[in-house]
Amino acid sequence: MMNAPHKPDEIDENETGSSKGRTPAGQDPVKRDQILDGAKRCFMTLGFEAASMNEITKEAGVSKGTIYVYFENKEELFTALVDRERGILLDNAHHELEEGTSVADSLQRFGVSITTHLTSDKVMKAQRMVLGVYERMPQIALRFMGPDPFSAIAILQRYLVEKVASGALQIDDTELAARQFIELSMANTFKRRLFGNMPKEAPRADIERTVAIGVAMFLKFYGA
Amino acid sequence: MMNAPHKPDEIDENETGSSKGRTPAGQDPVKRDQILDGAKRCFMTLGFEAASMNEITKEAGVSKGTIYVYFENKEELFTALVDRERGILLDNAHHELEEGTSVADSLQRFGVSITTHLTSDKVMKAQRMVLGVYERMPQIALRFMGPDPFSAIAILQRYLVEKVASGALQIDDTELAARQFIELSMANTFKRRLFGNMPKEAPRADIERTVAIGVAMFLKFYGA
Amino acid sequence: MMNAPHKPDEIDENETGSSKGRTPAGQDPVKRDQILDGAKRCFMTLGFEAASMNEITKEAGVSKGTIYVYFENKEELFTALVDRERGILLDNAHHELEEGTSVADSLQRFGVSITTHLTSDKVMKAQRMVLGVYERMPQIALRFMGPDPFSAIAILQRYLVEKVASGALQIDDTELAARQFIELSMANTFKRRLFGNMPKEAPRADIERTVAIGVAMFLKFYGA
Amino acid sequence: MMNAPHKPDEIDENETGSSKGRTPAGQDPVKRDQILDGAKRCFMTLGFEAASMNEITKEAGVSKGTIYVYFENKEELFTALVDRERGILLDNAHHELEEGTSVADSLQRFGVSITTHLTSDKVMKAQRMVLGVYERMPQIALRFMGPDPFSAIAILQRYLVEKVASGALQIDDTELAARQFIELSMANTFKRRLFGNMPKEAPRADIERTVAIGVAMFLKFYGA
């Protein structure tokens, strides 16, 4: 239907239904976002099951009925939320690659950025949440982490392809290489964080060190 | 893999219920396992919240009351299940290291073994299951994975220390190196499997290839 | 007799649900009374424990959820019921004292009134009901009976004090005297009714005769 | 297996089934009493509903099955207990009447005895308990307080009849008179205790004073 981050320069009538009559039921993108914002706060704090529609109702400041006009049911609402938040993983990770002064620098920046982001408390929670409902909504984790062109891997892969073309790197399987680099970057952090073996976010210095070693290892193998 | 709570001093006949008297309430290890088996099927398929005690009752083939004689409540049942299934992750991976004909061979065997195991359907499900209840029972994921998530790491680390001592490898931070190798081994598989981006278990050939590249990368960097 | 929780400042239309908007959740006094009426039938017939919320649901003609919007839980519902029905004991017994043409006549009227009321089927049931939950909710019997069980006693006592002052009676301990008179009035009835030894309400003639003898006895002892 | 308050002088065959074969099922009076003793402790402490058969089982030191051999179900067990305990009210009240040195003294002794007994913590509890289950087992309160020839009223009535015959008293309706006297004796105590308005047992001095006034009142009216 309509999904999501509308820029405020969108046509005005939608918001107040002032000039051209009311927004049709379940079509007002502002209200839709308002609902998703409330849902996000609830789902992130409590998880899928523990978040009640009543709570979401209160948090979003809309009525029960309205939510059900915009979303078929709780699962749909959750799915829509995950869809809206999917970009969460990328953020500006691809800027880092471009801003690096060398391949090593680019990779270092990228690795730190992606690790910091992916192992942050909030993203960690989100990942566990989608994994928790995996058996009932298997498509949802996929949608969240998605292998789509926006994903971190794809971004890195495109960069690697470019560097291979320019002769800076020698890589056969760039997709695998991209995955390898990301895993090396998070080697010390991701699983520990995921399974609760590292209660607090990793200090930046630790991340930087791990990434640095990863970069060295990566370049020693794939460097031209 | 199965480390059920048999008291070794128990008379054997009790287990099959053959000769004298009945097993005391909540003490029959056969029934206990029967319940845990049913619970396992439910929890793994549906997750903690979505699995109902009624369903578990049916699946285990015992009555509600019986379950509550063996386990205080749903959380206790879940915890007991996780405790029984812990170690599921380790398996016999450490044999592989010893049986290798060279460092490269050992690492290759180890990497394949651990990847095959950790990305198998059943272990994948188990991991998602404990991650799903993380907010409610944060200790349980940790308990499941052992004192260090993937104590496989400890095993590998010991091996690496040995090889460093013998001069076969040059590694500064062996713990990090162990983590790096494991991540490289699963670079193509773990996250994809976890988040549903690879519906079926990875073919052995694919795993072998990824591990092989990982081994090469690892040895190029850490090889003496 | 019925002192329901109508807020007097409520707009009247709400009560009949006629003109504007709906009554807010858990606020409709008509529905509240409807629930309490159903609960009353159940609790009085079955006692606290034996009355199930399902039964009350059916009897009240509302859904389970609705009851739980109006009342936190079963105990709260019971407490609310007792609160509503309190005062049931007092009725208008004090009018009788004032309307008598003589002390003897006043006492006779009062004795008959109070006995008739307190040994009626409905009050009997109510008393047994609160006595049945005494161990679980000791305050509630007290609450039901008023600050002093049978505050009828206080009313009578005031009357006796007055008559002592006017020289019509000679009483040392007016509180005891009041209790004595009430016990004499119900001597033939209360315990028999309470413990089921008199299945039907006592005929008025019997009550009148017992009270008359009580009055005679009382005046012979306390008369000036 | 058998653990309990057997008097050692009991015939031996009951216990081990040695000489004359075993006691037939549900027929051993010692075991029956043992069960009732356990049930009494549970019911008196917790009330009918809250007392679980498991608890009674433990308290009585017999197995679940055994209880169900002796008693059809929980209600039957309760009924049997009440039947056994019915005499509780009388105790030795009738001795008091005989030991008095005068009518006044006899009545005083009797009044104090019966009031002390009937308003004691344990009897109070018992009365509330039978009243609590009245609607479901209406016959049980009757059975407990029973209007049978053993009841306090009947005993007192017989005494009064005797004194009327001897010319010491002038009473028309001796049953009513008996009830009146008992109510006067407990005028200050019974209802207050029943409804929780007097948390502790009444001091003996208070009881004596109330009874004394009751005796005076009674004799002034019924004295020859």
Add this chain to the structure above:
DNA sequence: AATGAATGAGCTTTCATTCAT
């Protein structure tokens, strides 16, 4: 005959969903 492990109906309570207003 006595046992006590097992049963499952039934308990109170919650909450996703509906629909009259």
Add this chain to the structure above:
DNA sequence: TATGAATGAAAGCTCATTCAT
């Protein structure tokens, strides 16, 4: 169109009763 009071299926758990041992 938006509302939120009302619904009732389903949850976790208890316990009187049964019956294989």
